[in-house]
Amino acid sequence: MPLNAQDLQAAIPRIFAPWIQALRLQVLSADADGVVLRLPVDPALVHVGQVMCGQAAMAAADTAMVLALMSSLGEFKPMTTVQLQTSFLRPIAGASCTVSAKVLRRGKKLAFGSIDIHDAEGRLAAQSTTTYALL
Incomplete structure (x- = not known):
C-alpha cells in the first residue's frame, strides 16, 4: 500500500541528513506513482x-525521488542514487517552487524516475532523470 503525504512528511526527519531537513520540503501529495x-x-x-542555486534544486530532486520510491514501495528500504541528470531550463526565483517526482519503472534491483521542478509561476524550470539501486 502506498504511503500518503503525511507518512512521507513524518519520515523526512528520520531518514534524511540535517542539511536536507533544512530545505523545509513540504509533501503536498503522494501516490504509488510519485510525489509532489x-x-x-x-x-x-x-x-x-x-536565483536558487542548482545544488539546492538537485538535492530537492534527489530527495523527492527517494520519497516517491518510498511511496511506491509502501515503506522505506535502503537505496542509493546511481545517476541523477539535471537540465536547468530557466532560473528559479520567487517564494517557492514545486518538485514533482514520478517513478517510471521499478524492478527488483533498479528503479528509474523523472523529476520536474516548476517555478513560482508554474513554468518548467528544471528536469531530472534518475536511476536508483534498491539494496
Missing part, C-alpha cells in the same frame, strides 16, 4: 544572481 513537494526558495538557497 513544495520547496521554499529560502535566502540561504539563493546565490549572487538572486
